[in-house]
Amino acid sequence: MKRISLPIIILATVLTTATGTLAAQQAPSADIRIDSVRLERNGDYVAVRMVLGLDGTKVDANRALLITPCIEGTSEGDLRLLPAIGLYSRTRYYHYLRANGEDMLSGEDETSLRTNELPRTLPYEAVTPYQPWMEGAQLSLQLQEYGCCNEVLSEGYLPLATLHSPKESIDYLPLLAYVRPQADSVKMRSLTGRAYIDFPVNRTEIHPDYRNNRTELARITATIDSVKNDPDIRITALSIKGYASPEGSLQGNERLAAGRTEALKDYVAGLYDFPADFIQTAYEAEDWEGLRQYVEQAATLAHRREILAIIDCDLQPDPKEWRLKSRYPEEYAKLLRDCYPALRHSDYRVEYVVRHYTDVDEIRRVLRSRPQKLSLDEFYLAAQAEQPGSDAFNEVFETAVRMYPDDETANLNAANAALGRNDVKYAERYLQKAGDSPQAIQARGVLALQKGETDRAIDLFRQAEKLGVAEASVSLQMLNAKNK
Numbered sequence: 343m344k345r346i347s348l349p350i351i352i353l354a355t356v357l358t359t360a361t362g363t364l365a366a367q368q369a370p371s372a373d374i375r376i377d378s379v380r381l382e383r384n385g386d387y388v389a390v391r392m393v394l395g396l397d398g399t400k401v402d403a404n405r406a407l408l409i410t411p412c413i414e415g416t417s418e419g420d421l422r423l424l425p426a427i428g429l430y431s432r433t434r435y436y437h438y439l440r441a442n443g444e445d446m447l448s449g450e451d452e453t454s455l456r457t458n459e460l461p462r463t464l465p466y467e468a469v470t471p472y473q474p475w476m477e478g479a480q481l482s483l484q485l486q487e488y489g490c491c492n493e494v495l496s497e498g499y500l501p502l503a504t505l506h507s508p509k510e511s512i513d514y515l516p517l518l519a520y521v522r523p524q525a526d527s528v529k530m531r532s533l534t535g536r537a538y539i540d541f542p543v544n545r546t547e548i549h550p551d552y553r554n555n556r557t558e559l560a561r562i563t564a565t566i567d568s569v570k571n572d573p574d575i576r577i578t579a580l581s582i583k584g585y586a587s588p589e590g591s592l593q594g595n596e597r598l599a600a601g602r603t604e605a606l607k608d609y610v611a612g613l614y615d616f617p618a619d620f621i622q623t624a625y626e627a628e629d630w631e632g633l634r635q636y637v638e639q640a641a642t643l644a645h646r647r648e649i650l651a652i653i654d655c656d657l658q659p660d661p662k663e664w665r666l667k668s669r670y671p672e673e674y675a676k677l678l679r680d681c682y683p684a685l686r687h688s689d690y691r692v693e694y695v696v697r698h699y700t701d702v703d704e705i706r707r708v709l710r711s712r713p714q715k716l717s718l719d720e721f722y723l724a725a726q727a728e729q730p731g732s733d734a735f736n737e738v739f740e741t742a743v744r745m746y747p748d749d750e751t752a753n754l755n756a757a758n759a760a761l762g763r764n765d766v767k768y769a770e771r772y773l774q775k776a777g778d779s780p781q782a783i784q785a786r787g788v789l790a791l792q793k794g795e796t797d798r799a800i801d802l803f804r805q806a807e808k809l810g811v812a813e814a815s816v817s818l819q820m821l822n823a824k825n826k
Contacts, residue, residue: 374394374395374396374398374399374409374483374485375394375395375396375397375398376392376393376394376395376483376500376502377392377393377394377395377463378391378392378393378727378729379391379392379481379502379503380392380503381481381502381503381504381505383472383476383505384517384816386471386472386815386816386819387469387470387471387472387812387816388413388469388470388471388472388476388505389467389468389469390411390413390424390466390467390468390469390470390481391465391466391467391726391730392411392465392466392502393463393464393465393466393702393726393727394409394427394463394464394465394466395462395463396429396460396461396462396463396464397460397462397463399429399457399460400457401429401430401431401434401457402431403431403432403433404431404433404434404489404490405431405434405487405488405489405495406428406429406430406431406434406435406447406487406488407428407429407430407485407486407487407488408426408427408428408429408447408448408484408485408486408488409426409427409428409429409483409484409485410423410424410426410427410448410483410484410485410486411423411424411425411426411466411468411481411482411483411484412424412481412482412483412484413470413476413479413480413481413482413505414479414480414482415475415476415478415479416475416478416479417475420475420476420479422470422473422476424468424470425448425451425452425453425468426447426448426451426452426453427452427453427454427455427464427466428447428448428452428453428454428455429455429457429460430454430455430456430457431456431457432456432457432458434488435454435456447488447492453466459700461700461701461702461704462701462702462703462704463701463702463703463727464700464702465702465723465726465727467726469812476505477505478504478505479504479505480501480502480503480504480505481501481502481503481504481505482499482500482501482502483498483499483500483502484497484498484499485497485498485499485500486498517784517813517816517817518758518761518762518784518785518788518813519758519780519781519784519785519806519811519813519814520722520754520755520758520781521751521754521755521779521781522719522722523717523718523719523721523722523749523751523752524719525717525719526717526719528695529695529696529697529698529715529717530578530693530694530695531693531694531695531696531714531715532691532692532693532694533565533568533569533691533692533694534689534690534691534692535561535562535565535689535690536687536688536689536690537558537559537561537562537606537687537688537690538554538558538683538684538686538687538688539555539558539559539602539606539688540552540553540554540555540558541598541602544594544598546597546598546601546602546604546605547605548602548605548606548609550609559609562606562610562688562690563610563613565690565692566580566610566614566692569692569694570614574696574697574715575694575695575696575697575715576694576695577616577692577693577694578693578694578695579620579622579691579692579693580610580616580620580621580622580690580691580692580693581621581622581623581624581690581691581693582603582606582607582610582621582622582623582624582688582689582690583603583623583624583625583626583688583689583690584599584600584602584603584606584623584624584625584626584687584688584689585599585625585626585628585629585632585685585686585687585688585689586598586599586602586625586626586627586628586629586685586686587628587629587633587682587683587685587686588628588629588630588633588659588662588663588682588685589663589678589682591660592627592628592658592659592660595627595628596625596627598627599625599626599627600625602688603623603624603625603688604623606688607621607623627659628659628663629685629686629687630653630659630662632684632685632687633653633677633681633682633685634650634653634654636677636681636684637649637650637653637677637681638650643673643676644670644672644673645670645673648669648670649666649670649673652665652666652669653666696715698717698720699716699720700723702723702724702726702727705720705721705723705724706724706727708720709721709724709738709741713741713742713744713745714745716742716745718742718746718749718751718752721738721739721741721742721745721752722742722755724738725738725739725755730762731762731763735759736759736760736762736763739752739755739756739758739759740756740759742755742756743755743756743772747775748775750775750776750777750779750782753772753773753774753775753776753777754772754773754776754777754779754781754782754785756768756772757769757772757773757776757782757785757789758785760772761785761788761789761792764792766789766792766793769785769789769792770789773785773786773789780805780806780809780810780811780814781806781811783802783805783806783809783811783814784802784803784806784811784813784814784817786802787799787800787801787802787803787805787806787814787817788817790802791821796821799821800818800821803817803818803821804818
């Protein structure tokens with residue numbers, strides 16, 4: 343997992359926000375919009391954050407643009423180049439890819455984009471060690487236009503922010519180590535449902551107007567339509583599995599389950615233009631597992647334990663059903679009335695692929711309307727465009743963990759957001775599912791500190807520091823400075 347730190351509360355911080363447009367006089371093809379610039383010192387580190395608007399950016403054929411954020415001091419040689427962003431025409435992109443592998447113009451840390459695939463907005467963040475000369479230093483953007491043979495054809499420059507330490511420090515809180523989730527190569531999703539289609543006794547043909555079938559069939563088509571009519575989605579598979587209840591002979595139930603499942607498949611296929619054999623089917627003649635679940639939860643059912651023993655025994659289905667019916671006829675009649683109708687069901691599953699989103703504005707729109715379409719990495723990109731610690735920032739991670747409630751990274755980032763707003767209750771809840779990564783150990787250290795458990799916090803910070811978490815080192819330094 344690629345990790346980027348997002349400080350929430352800062353000690354010795356300069357916060358400078360800026361908005362500008364980089365339109366290099368010597369490079370008229372460049373039109374880069376820069377929004378929400380933040381330059382912050384966090385103990386021994388300086389964090390840079392901004393959002394680049396690329397919707398007006400053009401790169402001529404066989405050209406490349408290299409955008410390099412840098413921190414410049416007042417003395418000669420005081421310069422820190424940060425990871426660059428490379429924008430390549432198709433020809434230049436493949437030229438550098440063939441010549442240099444993945445290093446492109448500025449090296450392996452570069453974010454490299456083809457101009458025909460540029461997002462409208464691109465969040466940028468970098469963290470670099472602090473040096474004393476950076477006090478009063480300026481954050482700037484350098485822009486260079488490249489042609490053949492790595493020749494620099496033109497250059498542009500834009501100052502953005504200045505780093506100053508405040509006269510008075512603010513309240514202390516250790517740094518929070520957010521984790522960027524691994525991007526999904528393919529965004530696979532699925533929807534599942536269960537329908538109860540009624541059939542005339544011993545028949546397999548579907549009658550849409552029979553009993554409650556119109557509603558149950560609409561349940562299936564509504565699920566399919568919810569994704570099929572979305573231009574961002576491509577359905578990859580559709581499956582139906584039919585079940586019959588255990589009463590009657592196994593042979594008869596196999597015929598009914600298979601025939602009714604095939605009838606439902608034909609009905610659905612007739613409504614859509616899916617390829618032949620696109621809908622896959624399976625069936626289970628008698629849903630003994632469903633019966634077991636019902637009986638296990640039916641606390642008031644007489645002879646419940648004995649009935650469960652029959653269900654779990656090694657007898658074949660027909661002798662098992664006869665034993666159940668003959669030994670406990672009253673309970674069997676109750677099951678036949680209250681449980682068996684629900685065992686005649688059709689389970690369906692729609693599998694689909696969602697396209698990737700790279701533009702932050704588009705991700706925000708999807709976040710508001712259908713957040714289930716976003717990957718965790720896309721949630722993370724949306725958070726980068728928000729003010730850390732703001733309601734909008736926290737809501738992104740809260741929504742992400744609702745969509746992925748069992749994912750460790752989602753829970754860790756949501757826990758960090760809760761810690762940033764001093765919400766111990768939710769931080770504890772999320773950290774239970776955050777795993778044991780070094781960043782999770784750091785978060786538990788912050789939680790311990792907020793609960794007044796200083797010794798435990800120090801121990802956890804030391805563990806995280808040994809595992810390579812830079813935020814843990816800074817947290818220990820700040821804690822030591824405070825206690826002096």
